[in-house]
Amino acid sequence: MLSQPIDQVIEKIADPRADIEAAGESLLCCDMPGGLRLVMGEHAAGLTAQRGGKMLPPPMIKVALPLIHGANRQLIIFRADAVAEQPIDLVDRDGEIVRRAEAKDFMHLDRAALAQGLDATGKLRLARQMLDVCRDLFQLKHDVAYGRFCRTLLTELDGNASVARAEAVVSQRFALLSAAVPAHFGEVTDLFIVGERGIASALHKPLRIGKGKSLLLLERAHLRAGCLLVILGAQGFTTMRVANLPQTPFLTWLQANKPIAAATRGFILRCVAETAADDSSAAALLRELELFQPAARRNLTDKRTPVGAGVDLLVSDGKGGVFIKGWVRDPHQLVAAAHLQAVGMTPQRLDETWLRFPRPDIDKHYDGRPLTWGFAAFLPNAGALRGQAKLELQLGSGATLEILARTALGTPAQLRDAVLGGVPPESLTTEAIAKVIAPAAVPLHQMHLASRQAPDMVQLGTAVATPRYSIIIPLYRNLDYLRFQLGAFAIDPVMAESEIIFVLDSPEQRAELVHFLSGLHQLYALPLTILIMSGNFGYAAANNAAANIARGKFLLLLNSDVVPEGTGWLERLAAPLLRSKKVVAAGARLLFDDHSLQHAGMRFARDAGGHWLNLHYFKGAPREFAPALETRAVPAVTGAALLVRREAFLEVDGFTEDYIIGDYEDSDLCLKLRRSGGDIFYCPEAVLFHFERKSINRHPGYQRSVAGLYNRWLAGERWNEAMLDLMNRFGATAGEVA
Numbered sequence: 211m212l213s214q215p216i217d218q219v220i221e222k223i224a225d226p227r228a229d230i231e232a233a234g235e236s237l238l239c240c241d242m243p244g245g246l247r248l249v250m251g252e253h254a255a256g257l258t259a260q261r262g263g264k265m266l267p268p269p270m271i272k273v274a275l276p277l278i279h280g281a282n283r284q285l286i287i288f289r290a291d292a293v294a295e296q297p298i299d300l301v302d303r304d305g306e307i308v309r310r311a312e313a314k315d316f317m318h319l320d321r322a323a324l325a326q327g328l329d330a331t332g333k334l335r336l337a338r339q340m341l342d343v344c345r346d347l348f349q350l351k352h353d354v355a356y357g358r359f360c361r362t363l364l365t366e367l368d369g370n371a372s373v374a375r376a377e378a379v380v381s382q383r384f385a386l387l388s389a390a391v392p393a394h395f396g397e398v399t400d401l402f403i404v405g406e407r408g409i410a411s412a413l414h415k416p417l418r419i420g421k422g423k424s425l426l427l428l429e430r431a432h433l434r435a436g437c438l439l440v441i442l443g444a445q446g447f448t449t450m451r452v453a454n455l456p457q458t459p460f461l462t463w464l465q466a467n468k469p470i471a472a473a474t475r476g477f478i479l480r481c482v483a484e485t486a487a488d489d490s491s492a493a494a495l496l497r498e499l500e501l502f503q504p505a506a507r508r509n510l511t512d513k514r515t516p517v518g519a520g521v522d523l524l525v526s527d528g529k530g531g532v533f534i535k536g537w538v539r540d541p542h543q544l545v546a547a548a549h550l551q552a553v554g555m556t557p558q559r560l561d562e563t564w565l566r567f568p569r570p571d572i573d574k575h576y577d578g579r580p581l582t583w584g585f586a587a588f589l590p591n592a593g594a595l596r597g598q599a600k601l602e603l604q605l606g607s608g609a610t611l612e613i614l615a616r617t618a619l620g621t622p623a624q625l626r627d628a629v630l631g632g633v634p635p636e637s638l639t640t641e642a643i644a645k646v647i648a649p650a651a652v653p654l655h656q657m658h659l660a661s662r663q664a665p666d667m668v669q670l671g672t673a674v675a676t677p678r679y680s681i682i683i684p685l686y687r688n689l690d691y692l693r694f695q696l697g698a699f700a701i702d703p704v705m706a707e708s709e710i711i712f713v714l715d716s717p718e719q720r721a722e723l724v725h726f727l728s729g730l731h732q733l734y735a736l737p738l739t740i741l742i743m744s745g746n747f748g749y750a751a752a753n754n755a756a757a758n759i760a761r762g763k764f765l766l767l768l769n770s771d772v773v774p775e776g777t778g779w780l781e782r783l784a785a786p787l788l789r790s791k792k793v794v795a796a797g798a799r800l801l802f803d804d805h806s807l808q809h810a811g812m813r814f815a816r817d818a819g820g821h822w823l824n825l826h827y828f829k830g831a832p833r834e835f836a837p838a839l840e841t842r843a844v845p846a847v848t849g850a851a852l853l854v855r856r857e858a859f860l861e862v863d864g865f866t867e868d869y870i871i872g873d874y875e876d877s878d879l880c881l882k883l884r885r886s887g888g889d890i891f892y893c894p895e896a897v898l899f900h901f902e903r904k905s906i907n908r909h910p911g912y913q914r915s916v917a918g919l920y921n922r923w924l925a926g927e928r929w930n931e932a933m934l935d936l937m938n939r940f941g942a943t944a945g946e947v948a
Contacts, residue, residue, distance in 0.1 A: 236251045236252065236253050237249055237250070237251040237253065237254055237257075237300060237308070237309050238250050238251055238317075238323075239309075239311045239315050239316045239317070240316060240317055240318065240319035240320075241290065241316045241317070241318060241319060242287070242319050242356075242359070243353070243355040243356045243358070243359040244344075244348060244350045244353045244355060244356035244359070245289060245290050245291065245348075246287055246288070246289060246290060246344070246348060246356075247287070247288055247289070247290045247316055248285060248286070248287050248319060249285070249286040249300060249311070250283055250284060250285045250286070250324070251283070251284060252277075252281050252282065252283060252284065253284070253308075254284030254285070254286055254300075255274065255282065255284045256302055256303045257284075257286065257300045257301065257302055257308060258300070258301050259286055259288055259298050259299070259300060259301075260298065260299045260300075260301050261296055261297075261298050261299070262296070263299075266288050266298065269288075269289075269347040269348065270286065270287070270288045271285070271286070271287040271288075271339065271343060271344060271347065272284070272285065272286050272287075273285050273287075273335065273336075273339050273343075274335075275328055275332035275335055275336055276328070276329050276331045276332040276335075277327045277328060277329060277332060278327050278328070278329050279327070282332075283327070283328070283332070285339075286300075287344060289348065297310050297311060297312045297313075298310070298311050299311075321359070321362060321363045321366060322366060324336075324363065325363065325366050325367050328367075330445075330446060333367045333368075333446075333447070334442065334445075334446055334447050336363075336367065337364055337367060337440065337442060337447050338400070338442055338447075340360050340363065340364070341360060341364075341400070341402045341404070341409055341411075341440060341442075342400060342402075342411070345409050350408070350409070351408050351409055351410065352407060352408040353408055354406065354407065354408060356408070356409070357404055357405065357406070357407070357408040357409050358406075360404055360409060361404045361405075361437075361438045364404065364438065364440055364449050365438065365449060367449075368447070368448060368449040371438070371449040371450055371451055372389065372390055372448070372449075372450040372451075373450055373451055373452075373453050374387045374388065374389045374426065374439050374450040374451065374452050374453070375387060375388045375389070376452075376453075376454045376455055376456040376457070377425065377456055377458070377463060378456050378458045378459065378460040378462075378463035378464075379430075379456050379457065379458065379459055379460060380427065380460045380478060380482065380492075380495065381460075381482060381485075381489055381491040381492040381494075381495050382430075382489060382490075382491040382492075383429060383430060383431075383485060383489050383491070383492065384427050384428065384429060384430065384481070384482065384485075384492075385427075385428055385429075385430045385433060385455065385456045386425060386426070386427055386428075386456060386460065386463070386474075386478075387425070387426045387428060387439075387452065387456065388419075388423060388424065388425050388426065389416070389423070389424055389426055389439065389441070389450050390422050390423060390424075390448075390450075391416060391418070391422065391423070391424045391441055391443070391448060392422060392446070392448060393421070393422060394445060394446065395441070395443030395444065395445050395446045395447070395448065396443045396444035396445040396446075397443060397444050398415050398416050398424070398441055398442070398443050399415075399442050399443060399444060400412075400441075400442040401415065401416060401426065401428075401439065401440070401441050401442070402439070402440045402442075403428060403429075403432045403433065403437055403438075403439060404437060404438040404439075404440060405432060405433070405434050405436075405437030405438070406434060406437070407432065407434075410429065410432040412426065412427070412428055412429075413427075413429065413481070414427045414481045416441065417473065417474070417477040419470045419473060419474070420470075424441075425474060425477065426439070427477070427478065427481050430455075433452060433455055434452070434455075435452060435453065435454060435455060436451065436452065436453075437451070437452050438450070438451055438452075439451070439452060460478070460495065461495075461498060461499075461502055461503070464503060471503065475499060475503055476598060478495075478499075479496065479499065479553055479596060479598065480553045480554075482495060482496065483496065483553045483554050483594075483596030484554055496596055497619075500616075500617065500619055509521070509613055510611060510613055511575065513575075513576055516541070516542050516544060517538070517539065517540050517542075517544055517545060517603065517605075517611060518537075518538070518539035518540075518572075518576070518582070519536065519537065519538045519539070519601065519603055519611065519613050520536050520537050520572075520613060521534065521535070521536040521601050521613055521615035521616075522535045522536050522537070522632075523535040523536075523618055523628055523629075523632055524595065524599055524615045524616065524617050524618055525617070525618045525625050525628060525629055525650060525654075526594060526595040526617060527649075527650050527653040527654055528622070528653055528654065528657055529653045530590070530591060530592065530593050530594065531588060531589060531590045531591070531592060531649060531650060531653065532550065532558070532588070532589045532592040532595060532650075533586070533587070533588050533589075533629050533632065533646075533650035534550060534560070534585075534586070534587055534589070534601075534615075535584070535585070535586045535632040535633070536584070536585055536601060536613075536615075537569045537572050537582055537583065537584045537585065538582070538583060538585065538603070539572065539573075539576065539581055539582040539583075540581075541581045544605050544606060545561075545603050545604070545605060546604050546605060546606045547559065547561055547603075547604040548560040548561040548564075548601060548602065548603050548604070549601075549602045549604070550589065550592065550599065550600075550601055550602075550615075551599065551600050551602055552592075552595050552596065552598070552599035552600070553596045553598070554593060554594070554596060555592055555593050555595070555599075556592075556593070557602070558589045558592050560585070560587050560589075560601075563587050563588075563589075563645070564585040564586060564587035565585065565586045565587065565633065565637070565642045565645075565646050566583045566584065566585050567583065567584045567585075567586075567633065567634060567637035568580060568582075568583065568584065568637070569582040569583060569584040570582075572584075586632050586633050586642075586646050587646060588645065588646045588647075588649045588650050590649060595617045598614060599614075599615040599616070599617060600612050600613060600614050600615060601613040601615055621658070621661075622654045622655070622657035622658040622661065623654075623655075623658040623745070623746065625654050626651050626654035626655050626658060626870065627917075629647060629650045629651045629654065630647065630651055630870065630916050630917050630920060631916070632647070633646070633647065633916060635916050635919060638916050638919055640819075640820075640821070640923060643916075643919065643920055643923045644923070644927075647916065647920060648920065648923070648924070651870065651920065652868070655868065655870055656868075658745075658747070659747060659751065659867060661744075661745065662743070662744055662745065662747055662751065663744035664744070665713070665741040665742055665743050665744065665755050666720075666741070666742040666744075667739065667740065667741055667742075667759070668724055668739075668740040668742070669737075669738075669739055669740075670727060670728060670731040670737065670738040670739075670740070671731055671735070671736070671737035671738065672737055673709060673737050673739060674706070674707065674708065674709050674737060676707075676761070677707060677708055677709040677761055677762040678707045678708065678762055678763055678764065679704070679707065679708040679709070679762045679763075679764050679765075679766055679780060679784075680708070680709050680711060680756075680757075680760035680761060680762030680764070680765050680766065680856065681699075681708055681709070681710045681711065681766045681768055682711050682713065682753055682756040682757065682760065682765060682766065682767050682768065683695075683710070683711070683712050683713070683768050683769070683770050684712075684713045684715055684749055684752035684753055684756075684769075684770070685712055685713065685714045685715060685716070685719075685723065685752075685770050686715045686716050686746070686749075686752075687716050687719070688770060688771060689719070689722070689723065689726060689770070690771075691770055691771045691772075691773060691901060692726070692727070692730070692770060693730065694773045695770065695772070695773050695774075696730050696734060696736065697734070698773055698774040698776075698777075699734070699736060699774075700733075700734035700736060701777060702774070702777040702778070702779075702780070703777070704777075704778070704780050704781055705736060708762065708766075708780070709737070709739060709760070709761060709762060710736060710737070710738050710739065711739045711740075711741060711756045711759070711760060712727065712738065712739070712740050712741070713741045713743065713752040713753065713755055713756045714740065714741065714742045714743060715743050715746050715747065715748065715749075715751075715752045716746055717742050717743055717744065717745065717746075720742050723740065724740060727740060739759075741755055741756055741759070743755065747867075748867065748869070748870065748871055748872060749849075749865070749871075749872045749875055750864075750865035750866060750867045750869060750875045751865075751867050753767055753849075753864065753865050754864040754865055754867065757856065757859055757860065757864055760856060762856060763855070763856060763857075764784060764787065764853055764854070764855060764856060765853070765854050765855075765856045765859055766780065766783075766851070766852070766853050767849050767851070767852040767853075767854065767876075768850070768851055768852075769849075769850040769851070769900065771900065771901040771902070772800070772850050772851050772898050772899065772900050772901075773898060773899045773901075774897075774898050774899075775801070775897040775898060775899060776897070779798065779895075779896040779897060779898065780853075780896070782893060782895040782896045783796055783798055783851075783853050783893050783895075783896035784796070784853055785893065785895070786841065786891040786893055787853065787855060787891075790889070792887075792888065792889050793888070793889045793890070793891050794854060794855050794858040794883050794886075794888030794889065794890070795847065795852060795853060795854040795855070795858070795879075795880065795883055795888065795890045795891075796847065796852075796853045796890065796891045796892070796893045796896075797809065797811060797812070797844070797847020797848055797851060797852055797853075797890070797891075797892050797893065798847075798851040798893060798896035798897065798898050799833075799838065799892075799893070799894040799895075799896060799897050799898075800848070800850060800851060800897075800898055800899070800900040801833055801897065801898070801899050801900065802899075802900070802902070803899060803901060805832075805833045806830050806831065806832060806833065807826075807828045807829060807830065807831045807832070807833055807835060807838055808826065808829060808900050808902060809826045809827075809829070809847070809848050809850065809851075809900065810826065810827040810828045810829075810837075810838040810892060810894065811826070811827045811842070811844030811845075811846075811847055811892035812824055812825065812826055812827070812844060812845060812846040812847055812848055812876075812877060812880070813825050813826075813827060813844070813845050813846075813937065813940065814845060814846070814877070814933040814936065814937050815937070821922055821923070821926060822922070822925060822926040822929070822930065822933055823922070824846070824874065824876075824877045824925075826848065827844070827892075833897075838894060839894045840894065841891065841892065841893055841894060841895070842891065842892055843889055843890065843891055843892075843940075844890060844891065844892045844940070845880070845884075845890070845933075845936045845937065845940050846876070846877045846880035846881065846884075846890060847876070847880060847890055847891075847892060848876055849875060849876030849879065850876075850900050850902075851896075851898055851900070852876060852879075854879075854883070858883060858886070858888055859879075861886060862879070862882040862883060862885075862886055863882075864879075865878070865879055866878045866879070866882070868924065869921045869924060869925075870917045870920060870921060871917045872917075872921075873917070873918050873921040873922070874921040874922065874924070874925040877925060877929075878925060878928070878929070881929050881932050881933070881936075884932070884936070885932065
């Protein structure tokens with residue numbers, strides 16, 4: 211024990227030198243855990259520690275702790291290795307040595323003596339110095355001895371440690387506890403975990419959820435039963451022990467605590483969102499919360515308010531971009547700016563870049579007057595959408611209106627289709643596609659394609675050993691014409707040297723298709739190969755999957771709603787390719803069911819708006835229209851019945867898969883074949899009926915979206931110069947070709 215009280219009042223004497231000596235004798239020199247040394251006493255103010263006439267190297271801490279009787283206990287803390295075995299001098303402001311301390315003069319620190327006589331401010335200040343300042347400056351976060359010292363000291367300082375209650379396991383990284391935090395402490399400034407592994411500071415401040423109760427989100431790596439939690443506030447601090455660690459999953463806990471579920475959900479989302487990129491369990495929790503405890507959604511739809519607004523769609527593209535669609539009704543022109551905000555996101559300005567269009571559906575909710583305008587925008591650098599998002603409308607006065615938005619959930623394909631359906635076709639300009647639709651739809655489409663797995667294969671009958679032709683027929687929903695198509699195949703002798711590959715792009719129909727084709731196989735004895743895609747990945751992906759297993763020298767790409775008129779058509783279609791190796795592809799004469807021409811080759815032309823279109827020569831003319839009966843080179847042919855050399859198809863990597871759902875893949879393929887030096891012919895001797903667009907019209911994503919307009923834009927961007935050059939060489943109109 212100490213031989214004298216720490217804060218002994220030194221009797222003042224007339225001799226100044228005697229006063230200095232008395233002050234020196236009142237200073238206590240102590241060793242602390244963590245390799246520190248401490249000098250303390252009421253007369254240490256203004257003193258500095260020196261060795262050999264020079265200041266000790268940093269760091270050095272000097273702090274005054276208020277005492278109950280009004281004085282201050284002064285502390286000087288420095289590293290023990292800073293003085294080594296040499297004595298240190300405690301020097302006052304006048305350069306007088308007050309005390310010289312040898313190594314033997316540093317005694318073991320009595321924690322009770324350090325805390326003795328401190329008032330509330332002194333205790334709070336000491337707690338902060340030990341847990342925060344000393345820990346960081348002297349790098350003692352993981353010093354076990356220092357942590358044990360602080361745990362005992364703080365328990366003595368508080369004298370009334372409570373127990374923290376285990377609540378829930380939030381993720382692999384975080385756990386949720388609750389604790390009583392007195393209101394008179396004021397705003398919580400810091401939270402520390404003092405355990406066997408040292409001292410850790412919490413990443414997040416507590417959430418106050420009721421009178422005197424707060425929720426604590428702590429890192430599980432620092433938590434152990436028996437560790438001490440220390441909460442520092444503006445006006446005080448409190449300690450509590452962790453008796454048990456949480457075991458309950460957070461979603462289960464949330465269901466059982468409905469009165470505080472909304473506040474807790476928002477708190478957890480704000481905290482966990484920051485770590486979701488590096489913590490898979492946190493990312494999973496965010497998704498599960500959106501599904502089981504979705505964010506609030508609130509639009510301004512009260513007819514009595516001068517401003518109405520809503521968010522219809524909010525989509526993250528998975529790469530930091532955000533697509534938003536909504537509406538604003540502002541008849542008095544009060545809105546000066548609009549921003550999108552979310553957890554961890556810098557507010558994103560919308561009104562400077564959004565696309566505006568009429569919203570008559572919203573006008574009907576009001577008085578029918580066309581005062582509502584819809585908007586759509588793409589924010590390329592918004593960041594990940596986590597937690598509650600909101601649209602903030604700023605009025606001219608600076609006041610704001612908030613509309614709560616909910617992030618759309620779904621597969622990448624569903625979100626892609628939602629983006630494509632986000633703008634009415636009549637309001638979609640080329641610029642809008644380029645700046646609003648395409649930047650959001652493209653990464654979602656890529657994510658969808660990346661989820662593709664290898665297709666399953668079902669073989670009906672013994673496959674043809676060395677097929678000359680591989681007939682590839684993609685299927686989506688529509689099986690109506692297969693009976694007629696296979697019936698026509700069955701009476702055509704050329705099928706004996708052909709392999710027939712069906713590719714099902716709607717895998718939910720697997721059982722139905724296999725059963726149906728098994729019956730036709732039994733009826734006609736035609737060997738059939740069935741590929742079942744792992745999802746709906748579109749026309750291009752389905753054809754490419756089949757081409758990868760095809761063995762024929764020639765690939766016939768045939769729609770499921772195309773039926774041959776008779777026999778021998780496939781050999782006639784192959785004739786241009788057999789006559790010249792330069793010819794790499796050929797297209798057939800296709801008829802509507804009324805026997806008028808549907809296809810006699812494909813050309814490219816611009817519409818009134820300057821957009822490139824795929825047009826069929828002589829479409830709608832009589833089947834025997836003379837110009838359509840000439841075998842000739844054409845810019846391109848339709849993919850509904852397209853014969854192509856397999857080698858040439860594979861050399862250009864098959865169909866380009868970034869066209870969405872369908873449309874323009876066939877012209878893109880033809881342009882790639884031409885770029886590689888090949889020629890393309892139209893062959894009128896091969897005649898088939900085409901019951902046009904029976905499959906694509908069943909695709910809900912196509913029906914409700916602007917996929918066709920997007921594909922048109924993409925083809926124009928990619929092939930503008932090539933199409934212009936081709937049409938200059940071939941002639942711009944059907945009449946010129948004729």
